Amino acid sequence: MDPGDSSQAAQLPPIGGRVVDGNGFRATVRYVGPVCTAKEPTTPWIGVEFDDPARGKHDGAVEKPDGSSLRYFTCVNGGSGSFLKPGKFSTGISMAEALRQQYVDMNAPLLAPENLLPDAYASTSKGGKKAIEFYGESKIRRRQQVDTLDHCTLRECSISKAGELPALAEAAGAFVNVDLKANLLSDWQEVGLIASQTKLLEILSVGSNMFKTPDGVPPSLSSGACDRLRVLEITSCGITSWSQVAMLGEWAPSLEELYAADNNVSDVTAVVALPTSGNGHPSGEKGVGGFRRLIALDLSETELTSWDQVACFSALPALSTLLLNHNRVTDVDLIVSTSSSTSAAAAESDGTNPGPVSGDQVEGDAGGKHCHNDGKGGAASSGIAPPFAALSAISLSGNRIGDWGAVDRLAGLPSLRSLRFSGNPVTSGLGASESRAACIARLPKVTRVNASEVGARERADAEKLYLRVLYKDLEKAQESEDKGGQGLTKGEAEQRLAERHPRYRELWALHGDSMAFGGRGAGLGQQGGSMAAGMVQVTLISLAAVSCTVEPVKKKLPASSLTVGKLKQLCKRLFKLDTDQQVLSHRPEPGALLSTLDDDEKTLSYFCVGDGSEVLVNEIDERQQERDKERARQEEEGRLAEQLRHADALTALRRGQVAQDTASAQLAAGK
Structure with missing residues (x-):
């Protein structure tokens, strides 16, 4: 067949078009033309990249008979390419045709005339046949007439x-x-x-359709046909630039929800030409154009790597939900304009802002100030809206945030009430309940964490647990350097702690009086804890197999002098479990969060064990310990082997360089 035949050329899809093979696998056309390795070199083939990488056979290149390689196209996803013969694929049908296929006309012949399916029978127990009845076909058909439906699914x-x-x-x-x-x-x-033909359209889903990058705004999109569109879903559409998404924003001015996950919009800062403040950060006062009514935005898996890119959306006035899951964002860096900061400072100076001054509010250059959280959303007191002024829910799961300071800074979002935060490096060593508690304690206004409501009791427990951790850090900082501390005075230690943990002073004001703190670190100016010198009543509960049936024991103990090691001796007598087999944990009251008593030399007051606390006695899992040791040993051996390989490679490289230098010197001497 002549490849130049016009009838055949009309059947060939364009580059960037979409096809489906005989097995239902969808693909994007990357090449149309002859292939040198085909039996008929002049026959046109189409080179495609399958949506499913496992379906492909190569990466767009073929091996010629002489062993050389000839590339016809390049695959975005590696080896997902293949060549298809004309006639072995379909270029699809129109939506009008799909509607005719999916929805039966009211006047079409019935499948079950007189409510009986023709040639359909069920065998009876006596070996006979019974006709299968089908009732309600006409009723169902009436409800499926396209001209009466407002919802249509054609996946x-x-x-x-x-x-x-x-x-x-x-x-x-x-x-x-x-x-x-x-x-x-x-x-x-x-x-x-x-x-343009669905005049009442408000919700449109075109996800998993791979779109070509347009040269300009298509005429049909500028016709105003989608002024009513409120919800648009474009997940996994092969979008490679924010400019394509921005085009859709102009097309649909009433858009309230945009789901654009699994695309690539990493060029957003370049596309919007975001103005920067004097310190080089986006000012947060200008950003993406359009989308003035946008309420929800899903940018999960869109190749975002920094908060500068996220900041491009900070001025969207109605944005209340932002999904950023499974990107590579490493930090949260909220920016408040200088005028906002000045207004907040003035409010504090005249007594209208009761919030404590955080040591993490770092003055920037002339352009702005980093809003690292005062816990009160102070920027909102200015006439200029703070970044993400309306944002009430943000999801940052599966990113690369490695510092809890990023979560602290989220408190600078004045409307934030819901957070999803899991799968980040900072939570890798924590259980789900521990990371949840850490988020709750750092964000005073959040009412929902990881899709679960935060109750008043849970918040109080999380904040007290956080305060205990901070108290231990305070004690450690005041220890002498020979004991591993920093040798700071109480005032210095408190100042540094408040700088690293913006809510420290606020939490002390809320919970300090109700908790047992002793020793030189107690307090923020107080002289010792409220129960440091007295006795506390503690309930000892065994969870070990040898004594789990023993009733809990209540004891009055000297919190400021009794060490964890001595408490283990007491538990040994009560529950018949050797001290080296014990793991003690503590909670201030039944149902509260647990914290481990992990230092035998520290007193109970160090761990904030107070009146009414419970101490749980668990048994060490020796087999798990052995597994952990073996895993650690293998990891250490792997690291050593890698270091040796690196050293050998470096040595070989140096020897080669020496040999090369020697040969060069000898050659020069010979000349």
Whole structure:
């Protein structure tokens, strides 16, 4: 067949178009033309990149008979390429045709005339046949007439274009919600044509359709056909630039929810040409254009790597929900304009701002101030809206945040009430309940963490647990350097602690009087804890197998003088468990969060064991310890082996360099 034949050329898809093979696998066209290794070198083939990488056979290159390689196209996802013959794929159908296939006309012949399915029988116990009855076909058909529906789902129907516009308008004119996920759409012009025929459209899903980058705004998108559109889902659409998303924002001025996950918008700062403040950070007062009504934005898995990119969305006036899951963001760096900071400082000086001054509020250059959290959202007191002024929910799971200071800084979001935060390096060594408690304690206004409500009791427990940890840090900082401390005075230690932990003073004011603190670190100016010199009643509870049936024992103990090691001796007598087999943990009251008593030399007051506390006695899992030791040993051996390989490679490199230098010197001497 002549590859130049016009009838055949009309059947070949364009570069960037979408096709589906005979097994239902969708692919993007990367090449159209002859292939040198084919039996008929002049026959046109199409080179495709499959959506499913496992379906591919190569990366767009073929090996010629002489052993050399010839590349016809490049795959975005490595080896997901293949060549398909004409006739072995489909370029899809129109939406109008899909509607005709999926929805039966009211006047079409019934499948079950007289409520009996033809040639369909069930065997009876006596070996006979009984006809299968099907009731309600007419009733179901009446409810499925497209001209009466407001919701239409056409997933995986191989739709690649709008089709006959009059027929589409007649069938889809009443649609409010249209789902076109996982089809063969590749051109935004076709999406605009579909939208133009659905005059009432408010919700549109075109996820998992791989779109080409348009040269400009397609004419159909500038027709005003989607002024009513409120919700747009474009997840996994092969978008490679924020400019494509911005185009959609202009197309749909009433957009309230945008779901754009699994695309690449890492160029957002360059696209919006974001002005920067004097310290080189985005000012947060300008950013992405359009989207004035946007309430929810999903940018999960969009290749974001820094808060500067996130800051491009900080001035969206209505944005209340922001999803940033599974990106590579490493920090949170909120910026407040200088005027906002000045206003907040003035409010504090005249007594209108009761919040403590955080040591983490670091003055920037002339352009702005880092809002590292005062716990009160002080920037909102200015006439200028703070960054993300309306943001009430943010999700940062699966990023690369390695410092709790980033969570502290989230308290600078004045409207924040909900946080999802898991799968970050800073939480890697913590259980789900521990990381949740850490987030709750650091964010005073949050009412929902990791999809669960935060109750008043849970908040108080989390804040007290956090305060105990801070108290131990305070004690440690005041110890002499020969004991591993820093040798600071109480005032110095408190100042440094308040700088690193913005809520320290606030939490002490809330819970300090109700907790047992003793020793030289007690207090922020107080002379010792309220119960440091007295006795505390503690309930000892055994969870060990040898004594789990023993009733809990209540004891009055001297918190300021009894060490954990001595308490273990007491537990040995009560519960018949050797001290080296004990793991003690403590909670201030039944149901509260547990903290481990992990230092035998420290007193109970060091761990804030107070009146009414419970101490739980667990048994060490020796097998787990052995497994942990073996894992640590293997990791250490792996590190040593890697160091040796590196050293050998470096030695070989140096020897090679010496040999090369010697040869060069000898050659020079010979000349």
